[in-house]
Amino acid sequence: MIIIRSNHDIPTSYLYIYSEELIEEAEKKRFKVAKIEGDEISEATLRGRIKNRKPKFIFFSGHGSNNSLYDNQGKEFVDIGSADIFKDTVTYAIACSCLEGLGLAATEEGCFSFIGYKKPFWIARDHKYETRPLEDNIAKPILECSNIVVKSLLKGNTVSESIRKSHEKAADNIIKLVYSKEPLAPASLQALVSNDEALSFKGESSAKIV
Amino acid sequence: METNSEYIKKLVKERISAMPPDVSFSIGNFGDYTRNELLEEVDKDSEVGRAAIEMQLTFIRKMSGILHTQ
Numbered sequence: 001m002i003i004i005r006s007n008h009d010i011p012t013s014y015l016y017i018y019s020e021e022l023i024e025e026a027e028k029k030r031f032k033v034a035k036i037e038g039d040e041i042s043e044a045t046l047r048g049r050i051k052n053r054k055p056k057f058i059f060f061s062g063h064g065s066n067n068s069l070y071d072n073q074g075k076e077f078v079d080i081g082s083a084d085i086f087k088d089t090v091t092y093a094i095a096c097s098c099l100e101g102l103g104l105a106a107t108e109e110g111c112f113s114f115i116g117y118k119k120p121f122w123i124a125r126d127h128k129y130e131t132r133p134l135e136d137n138i139a140k141p142i143l144e145c146s147n148i149v150v151k152s153l154l155k156g157n158t159v160s161e162s163i164r165k166s167h168e169k170a171a172d173n174i175i176k177l178v179y180s181k182e183p184l185a186p187a188s189l190q191a192l193v194s195n196d197e198a199l200s201f202k203g204e205s206s207a208k209i210v
Numbered sequence: 211m212e213t214n215s216e217y218i219k220k221l222v223k224e225r226i227s228a229m230p231p232d233v234s235f236s237i238g239n240f241g242d243y244t245r246n247e248l249l250e251e252v253d254k255d256s257e258v259g260r261a262a263i264e265m266q267l268t269f270i271r272k273m274s275g276i277l278h279t280q
Contacts, residue, residue, distance in 0.1 A: 009241075009242070010234075010236055010242050011237075011238065011242065014236065063238050063239035064238065064239070065239065070239060074239065095238065096237070096238030096239060096240075097238070119261075119264070119265075119268075120237050120238050120240065120261050120265070121237075121238050122235055122236070122237055122265060123235070123236040124234070124235055125233070125234045125235070125236060126232060126233065126234075127232045127233070127234055127244075128232065138233065171276065174273075174276055183230045184229070184230055184232070186229060187229050187233040187235070189269075190265060190266065190269045191235065191265075193272050193273060193276075194265040194268050194269060196272075197268050197272055
């Protein structure tokens with residue numbers, strides 16, 4: 001698998017740190033994980049790694065838009081015009097709004113399945129934990145639900161099963177947050193409900209990476 | 211008389227105002243917003259403000275269904 005992670009501002013730093021556990025999980029399951037990070041993120045680097053490794057799974061965390069994904073400088077590095085890059089893979093992008101444009105274009109160009117978000121991806125945060133994201137209990141329920149898609153795919157589940165698992169985890173976290181006495185819980189709850197609504201896929205529901 | 215969109219904006223602002231000040235929202239490549247900055251964006255009717263309104267409306271619509279099924 002190839003994992004592409006930007007890390008140049010607060011939201012991407014949260015996504016970056018929370019994706020560490022996914023790399024550990026993948027390596028435990030004997031996946032060969034190729035990382036593309038920081039200034040390395042570019043279309044040319046990605047095409048090169050794909051050519052050498054022929055990954056079944058590409059995972060991106062960072063910023064996106066309807067038609068593109070952004071590199072570590074906040075510039076588009078993949079867009080609808082280069083969506084063939086995802087051919088013969090299952091791809092999951094934790095990025096804003098990229099499903100309807102880029103995701104659809106990717107599947108039209110031979111991507112087995114593209115999982116992503118139809119709307120902006122919200123992360124609610126507690127200021128106090130800006131430098132310690134893993135201790136931020138406001139962000140955690142949100143990122144658990146986006147991460148579970150990868151964990152489920154790594155276990156050999158299909159795309160639709162993995163999305164269902166994320167919805168189930170979101171439902172559990174929503175109930176916990178509704179009854180939470182934490183003053184910031186409503187912020188977490190609102191972001192989680194919005195992201196859960198936005199999570200979907202294009203392509204084959206039965207696609208797997210194992 | 212308030213129009214529908216004015217009513218929705220007021221509702222969203224009240225919901226955001228009810229949150230403690232030490233919360234921030236990261237909204238992808240739009241950036242990072244404190245509670246008060248988000249309120250300003252809703253007032254300005256910016257792209258971020260409209261995203262905040264859509265998020266709140268999604269929340270209200272979905273939550274009634276979620277709680278109903280529990």
